[in-house]
Amino acid sequence: MDTVTATRRFFLKQLASLSAMLTLSIPAKNVLAKGKTALTDVRVSESNNDHTRVVFDLSNEIDHSIFTLASPNRIVIDLKGVRKSAALVSDENKTKLLKGIRSAVRKNNDLRIVLDLNSKVRPRSFILQPDKQLGHRLVVDMHATSLSPTPIKTSQQQRRQKKKEFVIAIDPGHGGKDPGAVGRKGTLEKDITLAVAKKLKVMINRTAGYRCVLTRDTDRFVVLRNRVKAARKHQADLFVSLHADAFKSPKVEGASVYALSLNGASSEAARWIAHKENSSDLIGGISLDDKDDLIASVLLDLSQTATIQDSLELGSDVLKHLGKVGKLNKKSVQQAGFAVLKAPDMPSILIETAFISNPKEERRLKSPKHQHKIAKAILAGIKNHMKNQLV
Template sequence: MIRRAGLIVLLLSCWLRAAGGYAAEVHNVRVWIAPDHARLVFDLSSEVQHKLFTLKKPDRIVLDVSDASLQSNLETVDLSGSPVSLIRSGSRNGGKDLRIVLDLKEHVKPKSFALKPNDQYGHRLVLDLYRDVAPEAPQKTAVASADDPAALRDIVIAIDAGHGGEDPGAIGPGRVKEKTVVLGIARELNALLQKERGFQPKLTRDGDYYISLRSRTERARKMNADMFVSIHADGFRDHRARGASVWVLSPRGASSEMGRWLAQKENSADLIGGVGGVSLEDKDDVLAKVLLDMSMTASRSDSRDIARSIHKNMSKFAKMHKKRVEQAGFVVLKSPDIPSILVETGFITNHDEAAKLKSKAYQRKMAEAIFAGIKAHFSAKPPALTWLAWQKEGRGTTRATPSSYKVVRGDTLSVIASRNGVSLSALRKANGLSNADQILVGQVLKIPAS
């Protein structure tokens, strides 16, 4: 009889839990710090209802979670670098509900929302705290002058490392994460472009935090970017899948984005045409459509040129998924006026490619392939009012006699040739090198006149 009663209690307990009779539990709190906001993620045992409000003097944020209990130690949460000085909790309504209070050390705009379970996490409650960040000053668009090269602007390259923070992307053997690998490649590309005169690279993220897809293209627009390159690593349930790929916007994706821009033109502050662009807001529908179509056509043409060059460079050392540049309607490719490409650097779920992708040497090699493609395109077709355009017009100083270059760690002969505007064959000939292209750190190379 006692056993039967115990069984009844157990079954009743399971039924109450399934019916929501027991409180949801908060098991863990994670904090992600971005330049413009901090994200707090509360891991939950089940879906919850919550309310958010703020209090003044002192500034606090209050999160009331219905029918929930805390099963985590808030004192262990690392709040360094966040706008929160202290996080504490208490119970309400006779212990049925949970109240979480965040004491603030600076003014923020809070936003909360729930996330459903995915492959990595269960139910979550997200609290974003947006800081007051001064808007980035617009880049100067001074008129170029042969007598004043200092007035010329650099070509801005927006480098976008995919995923981040709560979103790890694909995960490979040994728990290597896409978000970590692609940030490493993005930083390598950023370093290469920083060394190249006439270019100004800018990272959409330079840390482990999440940025929404639309926010990534919005950031590129605020940067006045001349090009946007998004870096990813593929994942697939079949671990045999392998190969890198380069993507541009498909015709269908371009068509849908044009429709979105035209539909919101009356209420949008967005411009087309890059630096010093054109607003669609005051244009009639026909003219707006013509301007947008011209901008997207030019942008997609440049995107394809850059993508083909990068695809060719990558194919020299990496297995490519397809023999040509591929097309899709990815959101991050949908800037109407900014040439945009997406580079899938390989399948991180493939054991061999994962081992390569987490290697710093391979990350640099991948960055060099992207860098060489970007440089080749903009050297041939530099935007107006840029230092590279001024150089192309023959106003810059050219070398009449050979110079030299000392090899540093990570250099390759092809990258040295690209940086100095000379052909690989000319560089080989000037230094008596064979096709093996073997160079040593510290070796001094002659750079022939370009």
């Protein structure tokens, strides 16, 4: 075990006892025996109009994660290895804060629960062990956030809230003074990435409910951090960086997809915390600036872990579709510490569309027809991923 892992485990252990105070729960250790845990009941209660408690009754101990999302406000809870036997949709499950409860099976084995909210809340979750009367329980408490008054909405925000748009940031790699990799025939990576990105933008914007933002739409140089910043400014739900690979040997070929590695994430977390006063929107609207560094680092760590998991799932959906239009260099999603993938709360992938250093692939990358195919495959992968998300 390396020091980082050891330190993280130490923090988690220390914080497990405090989990009721944390916004995100600490996954329970050594959880499930084989076989599925059943969600047997859901109970909702309300006090003082500004506090709602949701209790999930479970047949066994579980591992769960929880995070909040805005526009519209909701809490997402993933229950690992849980099947549903309780009805979640009921008029009794409505309070001043809670609009309703939805659920869907995820990754065949997990249950995702979405608590739709009438306003922004601060959720806290904790696990209760069986006592004389009741069994295993997951408790989610929510209070209306009184810290930030409801801002006056612009008409654009109102439109957005009425019909949630899914915003995809497409990042054409390189640009301007940075040409990226260069093919044997002189093809520049920066031109290919921009051409594919523009095609993708048209396709995405033609899809109902989807909107595309490009981190650059001309041949200009953009530093890596500003690419992520631009995506965050547009409240992007996904970030997809486009590239074309190069290698010494002209024979190497095929596409690959990358997500962030945890090592890359932990060094980045330190940077975020150092600037946490500027990061009030960090984790699904939960501010870190009132937390001390230790708590902030754990919250960030858990958010980033969930984001990486989502990025890996998105990556494998995209990879599957890229495999239909060309060769794959790596059949599974790779992980690395790329700077553009480091937003802690936005699933992000980097796609090496093909090898520009391979003459055959260079030719294909230059062809508008093939660029169109690549763009189509990426969008198909994104759509596939979204179909499996209940958010």
